[in-house]
Amino acid sequence: MSDKPNILIIMSDEHAPQYSSIHGHSLVQSPNMERLAEMGVTFDNAYCNSPICGPSRMSFMTGRYINRIGTYDNGFPMASDTVTWAHRLRNVGYDVVISGKQHFCGLDQLHGFRTQLARDLHAEQWTKDGVPRGEGNWDAGVVEAKNPWGGIAQAGPGTTTEIQVDDQVEEAALAYIKDPARKEQPWCINVGFIAPHFPLVVPRRFWDMYPRDQIDMPDIPEGHLENMHPVYKRLRLMFGMTDFPEELVRRGRAGYYGLITYLDEKIGRLIDALEETGQLENTIIVHTSDHGEMNGEHGMWRKSNMYEASSRVPLQIVWPGHIPGGLRVAQNVSLVDLVATIIDAAGASMDIAPLDGDSLLPLINGETWKDEAFCEYLAHGVIRPVGMLKKGDYKLNMSPGDPLELFNIAEDPNEFNDLSESAQHREIRDAMRERLLEIWGDPGEIEQRVLKSQRERRFITAASGGR
Numbered sequence: 001m002s003d004k005p006n007i008l009i010i011m012s013d014e015h016a017p018q019y020s021s022i023h024g025h026s027l028v029q030s031p032n033m034e035r036l037a038e039m040g041v042t043f044d045n046a047y048c049n050s051p052i053c054g055p056s057r058m059s060f061m062t063g064r065y066i067n068r069i070g071t072y073d074n075g076f077p078m079a080s081d082t083v084t085w086a087h088r089l090r091n092v093g094y095d096v097v098i099s100g101k102q103h104f105c106g107l108d109q110l111h112g113f114r115t116q117l118a119r120d121l122h123a124e125q126w127t128k129d130g131v132p133r134g135e136g137n138w139d140a141g142v143v144e145a146k147n148p149w150g151g152i153a154q155a156g157p158g159t160t161t162e163i164q165v166d167d168q169v170e171e172a173a174l175a176y177i178k179d180p181a182r183k184e185q186p187w188c189i190n191v192g193f194i195a196p197h198f199p200l201v202v203p204r205r206f207w208d209m210y211p212r213d214q215i216d217m218p219d220i221p222e223g224h225l226e227n228m229h230p231v232y233k234r235l236r237l238m239f240g241m242t243d244f245p246e247e248l249v250r251r252g253r254a255g256y257y258g259l260i261t262y263l264d265e266k267i268g269r270l271i272d273a274l275e276e277t278g279q280l281e282n283t284i285i286v287h288t289s290d291h292g293e294m295n296g297e298h299g300m301w302r303k304s305n306m307y308e309a310s311s312r313v314p315l316q317i318v319w320p321g322h323i324p325g326g327l328r329v330a331q332n333v334s335l336v337d338l339v340a341t342i343i344d345a346a347g348a349s350m351d352i353a354p355l356d357g358d359s360l361l362p363l364i365n366g367e368t369w370k371d372e373a374f375c376e377y378l379a380h381g382v383i384r385p386v387g388m389l390k391k392g393d394y395k396l397n398m399s400p401g402d403p404l405e406l407f408n409i410a411e412d413p414n415e416f417n418d419l420s421e422s423a424q425h426r427e428i429r430d431a432m433r434e435r436l437l438e439i440w441g442d443p444g445e446i447e448q449r450v451l452k453s454q455r456e457r458r459f460i461t462a463a464s465g466g467r
Contacts, residue, residue: 004092004093004094004186004346004347005186005282005283005284005319005345005346006182006186006187006188006279006282006283006284007089007094007187007188007189007283007284007286007342007345007346008177008188008189008191008270008274008283008284008285008286009188009189009190009191009286009288009342010191010193010267010270010285010286010287010288011057011060011101011102011190011191011192011193011288011289011290012193012195012196012263012287012288012289012290012314013053013101013122013192013193013194013195013196013197013289013290014053014196014197014198014289014290014291014292014293014302014303015196015260015263015289015292015293015313015314016292016293016294016295016308016309016310016312016313017046017289017292017312017313017314017315018292018308018309018312019256019257019260019293019295020033020260020264020314021033021034022034022037022042023044023314026216027210027214027215027216027257028257028260028261029209029261029264030260030261030264031264031268032264032265032267032268032271033264033267033287033314033316035268035271036267036271036285036287036316036318037316037326037328038325038326039285039318039320039325040285040316040317040318040319040323040324040325040327041316041317041318041323041324041327041328041329041364042315042316042327042328042329043315043316043317043329043331043333043360044328044329044330045312045330045331045332045333045373045390046288046312046313046314046315046332046333046334046335046338046373047311047312047313047332047333047334047335047373047375047390048289048290048291048292048311048312048313048334048335048375049065049066049334049335049336049374049375049376050066050291050375050376050377050378050379051291051292051303051304051305051306051310051311051375051377052073052074052291052303052304052377052379053074053103053122053197053290053291054071054073054074054075054076054103054105054126054134055071055072055073055074055076055378055379056290056291056335057102057103057290058071058076058078058103059071059335059336060290060335060336060338060339061078061084061085061086061102061111061112061339062078062082062083062084062085062339062353063085063336063339063340063343063355063356063357064336064354064355064356065336065356065374065376065439065440066376066378067376067378067385067440067441067446067449068354068356069082070449070453072136072378072379072449072450072453072454073134073135073136073378073379073380073454074103074105074126074134074379075105075126075132075133075134075135075457076105076132076135076453076457077104077105077106077107077108077132078104078106078108078111080108080111082111082353083112083352083353084111084112085112085339085342085343085348086098086110086111086112086113086188086190087111087112088112088343088346088348088349088352089188089342089343089346089348090112090114091348091349091352092346092347092348092349093185093186094185094186094187094188094346095114095185095186095187095188096112096113096114096187096188096189096190097113097114097115097116097117097176097187097188097189097190098110098113098115098116098117098120098189098190098191098192099116099117099118099169099172099173099176099189099190099191099192100117100118100119100120100165100166100169100172100173100191100192100193100194101120101121101122101123101169101192101193101194102120102123102190102192103120103122103123103126103290104120104123105123105126105127105132105133105134106127106132109123113190117169117172117173117175117176117189118165118168118169118171118172118173119165119168119169120192121161121162121165121194122194131460131461131464132457133461134380135453135454135457135458135461136378136379136380136381136382136450136454137380137454137458138382138383138384138447138450138451138454139451139454139455141383142234142237142238142383143238144237144238145237145238145239145240146240147240148240148241148242148244149239149240149241149242149301149302151198151199151200151252151301151302152200152244152248152249152251152252152255152301153248154199154200154201155199155200155201155248155251155252155254155255155256156200156201156207156251156255157201157202157203157204157207157208158201158202158203158204159201159203160199160201162194162195162197162199163195163201163202163203163262165194166193166194166195166262166263166266169191169192169193170191170193170266170269170270173189173191173270174269174270174273176189177189177270177273177274177277177279178273178276178277182277182279186346188342188346191270193263193266195259195260195262195263195266196256196259196260196262196263196293197259197293198256198301198302199255200251200252200255200256200259201255202255202258202259202262203258203262206258206259206261206262207254207255207258209257209258209261210253210254210257210258211254212247212250212251212254213250215250215253215254215257216253217246217249217250217253217296218249218295218296218297218298218299219297219414220297220298220299221416224298224299224416225243225298225299228298228299229397229402229403229405229418230402230403231305231382231386231397231399231402232298232300232305234381234382234383235300235304235305235381235382236299236300238380238381239300239301239302239304239381241299241300241301243299244296249296252295252296252301253295253296256293256295267287270285271285280320281320281321282320283320284317284318284319284342284345285316285317285318285319286315286316286317286318286338286342287314287315287316287317288313288314288315288316288335288338289313289314290313291303291310291311291313292308292309292310292311292312292313293309293310294307294309294310295309297309297414298415304377304379304380304381304382305377305386306375306377306386306388306395306397307415308409308413308414308415311375311388313335315333315335315338317338317341317360317364319345323364327364329363329364331363331369331371332371332372332373332390332391332392333360333363333369333373334357334373334374334375335357336355336356336357337357337358337359337360338357338360339355339357340355340357340358340359340360341357341359341360341361343355343359344359344361345359345361358370371391371392372389372390372391372392372435373389373390373391374387374388374389374436374439374440375387375388375390376388376440378446378450382399384399384400384401384443384447385399385400385443385446385447385450386398386399387399387436387440387443388436389432389435389436389439390409391432391435393408393409393410393411394406394407394408394409394428394432395407395409395415396420396429396432396433396436398433398436398443399443400443400444400447403420404420404429404433405418405420406418406419406420406422406425406428406429406432407419
């Protein structure tokens with residue numbers, strides 16, 4: 001047995017942890033998340049570093065904030081000479097492979113992985129003829145969606161290409177874990193599932209677990225939508241988030257819950273494979289997601305904002321003999337910290353390239369922790385940068401030209417009570433604003449870089465299409 005632990009990384013897509021049994025949801029069945037919780041540590045306040053697929057995943061691959069690596073949106077290809085944790089682990093003897101989604105766009109589909117075992121459907125959809133698609137257009141300002149978002153109208157039982165791909169991803173990952181060649185060197189596999197990302201269509205067995213008349217409805221106080229922050233009003237308008245009928249909302253949430261349970265079963269079979277092959281005791285298991293899903297809360301679906309349902313992610317780590325089972329951690333952490341943890345546990349180089357996170361192992365062992373998480377959004381649905389700092393119980397949101405927002409998440413988990421103009425919270429607001437800008441830098445300068453990138457990529461897209 002190698003003195004280095006094997007590493008199994010399970011990354012889902014668009015899973016808000018609020019919608020799971022271990023985080024208190026009364027309906028959603030996620031027994032294998034509960035199983036992981038019993039085996040290791042669960043972080044109750046883990047955040048992505050950008051609430052959208054591509055940027056969040058490029059931040060995760062590099063351990064860096066997206067404004068520092070330039071991966072602003074789903075259409076920006078990461079440079080092939082960018083150091084990733086896959087490179088770092090291979091450098092110390094790991095076999096590092098991927099099965100499924102990591103949303104690489106452009107010609108480089110590996111970025112340090114030895115091989116792709118399955119299929120990255122979303123990478124295929126966002127890249128055509130080698131030219132990435134999906135850049136934002138802040139020059140256009142607020143562009144109202146022509147039609148209401150169609151995601152919940154299609155919710156129901158059935159199968160999709162996404163379901164078929166996730167099944168293939170699981171099959172390839174199980175075959176890799178069970179291959180006798182795994183005994184030859186330490187290994188790391190990143191298993192990337194699309195579920196519970198929309199389309200909100202799920203096999204009948206999972207759909208039937210969640211009768212529509214039992215589905216909980218979003219908590220939207222009277223008058224809330226009319227008085228939302230300007231960033232959210234614009235986002236709802238540009239994403240076509242109308243006031244959907246109750247029956248559609250129930251169907252959408254039922255489909256989302258079914259996809260979570262569908263994903264949870266896959267987590268269980270991956271754990272079973274480790275047990276069956278005698279590898280569990282020498283394998284670190286990481287379970288997380290790239291961002292959350294609004295699921296109808298605040299009148300929104302999808303992600304792309306700083307509300308808890310969008311920016312918070314599940315994070316569980318199992319390491320037999322090193323991390324006690326049943327541990328819950330309340331301090332704020334983010335995915336760049338997870339990256340530093342993986343590198344630390346593998347004994348790989350921390351120094352070859354910068355990291356924006358810190359290893360979570362000292363926190364797990366009870367040492368003092370920074371208790372903060374930073375998140376930024378630089379893609380479509382907004383017209384300028386949006387940044388967030390969560391520190392302790394408080395969350396500060398900032399977008400130049402718009403009012404600040406300040407919430408006490410412990411007292412106001414649904415984020416209805418903005419404290420930014422409260423006299424008694426002025427000192428907290430100002431200190432958090434200063435810290436946010438210390439991490440983020442100059443949002444005006446970042447805005448200019450994003451605009452330049454968007455304009456150049458629109459030019460390339462038009463030229464590539466012969467226009």
